[in-house]
Amino acid sequence: MVADTSESGGMETVEQIRQAGGRARFARLDVTQAESSRSVVQATIAEFGDLHILFNGAGILAYGTVLETTEEAWARMLAVNLTGTFLVSKAALEHMVAKRRGSIVNVASTTGSHDACAHAAAYVSSKGGVTLLTRSMAIDYAKLGIRVNVICPGPTDTPMLRKALTPDELEAFARTFPMNRLGRPEEIAAAALFLASDDASFVTGAVLHVDGGQTAEV
Numbered sequence: 145m146v147a148d149t150s151e152s153g154g155m156e157t158v159e160q161i162r163q164a165g166g167r168a169r170f171a172r173l174d175v176t177q178a179e180s181s182r183s184v185v186q187a188t189i190a191e192f193g194d195l196h197i198l199f200n201g202a203g204i205l206a207y208g209t210v211l212e213t214t215e216e217a218w219a220r221m222l223a224v225n226l227t228g229t230f231l232v233s234k235a236a237l238e239h240m241v242a243k244r245r246g247s248i249v250n251v252a253s254t255t256g257s258h259d260a261c262a263h264a265a266a267y268v269s270s271k272g273g274v275t276l277l278t279r280s281m282a283i284d285y286a287k288l289g290i291r292v293n294v295i296c297p298g299p300t301d302t303p304m305l306r307k308a309l310t311p312d313e314l315e316a317f318a319r320t321f322p323m324n325r326l327g328r329p330e331e332i333a334a335a336a337l338f339l340a341s342d343d344a345s346f347v348t349g350a351v352l353h354v355d356g357g358q359t360a361e362v
């Protein structure tokens with residue numbers, strides 16, 4: 145089940161899965177809404193018979209120091225990035241706990257999990273919260289057969305970053321990291337697949353940096 149506020153983006157992913165021979169459906173989801181989260185979990189179970197894996201990838205990015213961040217912008221950032229992870233996990237966990245099986249993969253960021261960065265007070269705070277929420281869920285649900293891990297991507301070439309920075313800024317930014325380049329979405333996906341799969345059967349509470357060495361040198 146591909147779930148997002150954006151139907152066009154979600155349908156693009158659904159088509160890619162179908163063309164690769166998989167089965168997929170789109171559901172509209174606003175992660176800030178408990179009811180929306182619950183109904184997508186129900187729809188997934190109705191369509192596919194079960195729910196083994198939850199990948200919490202929804203997120204927003206905005207820059208600003210505390211003085212530059214309005215209360216509304218702060219609340220929105222926490223609502224999508226942190227409360228969204230909480231609400232969708234809660235809806236999925238109700239089912240996973242009953243089945244004594246599940247794997248949740250959250251997405252934080254190198255900024256906010258390993259370190260802060262300038263001019264991103266709300267984003268960094270929300271992602272720090274996602275990392276500790278992950279570890280907290282990992283402890284609480286380990287005995288119930290559910291693993292919870294978090295990926296901290298470094299700067300990755302996605303629409304989020306392309307909206308935030310110009311191509312020149314992106315190139316200059318990429319050159320500041322050990323690998324001299326941005327990550328590719330499929331490199332984050334490969335880490336998510338590992339954490340979601342039984343290959344990671346003894347991995348829970350892990351904070352996996354997929355960042356081309358970015359956090360190795362700070």
Ligand SMILES: NC(=O)c1ccc[n+]([C@@H]2O[C@H](COP(=O)([O-])OP(=O)(O)OC[C@H]3O[C@@H](n4cnc5c(N)ncnc54)[C@H](O)[C@@H]3O)[C@@H](O)[C@H]2O)c1
Pocket residue numbers: 147148149150153173174175176201202203204205224228251252253254296297298299300301302303304305
């Ligand atoms: N791109 C990077 O450099 C980078 C680095 C570190 C972490 N991340 C994190 O990776 C995740 C994916 O980001 P991305 O780079 O692919 O960005 P993106 O903007 O391309 O994708 C984010 C997706 O979240 C969806 N979304 C936003 N608000 C939502 C809501 N309320 N309910 C449901 N869906 C919602 C958007 O429609 C979009 O499809 C985010 O959590 C982001 O913070 C990205």
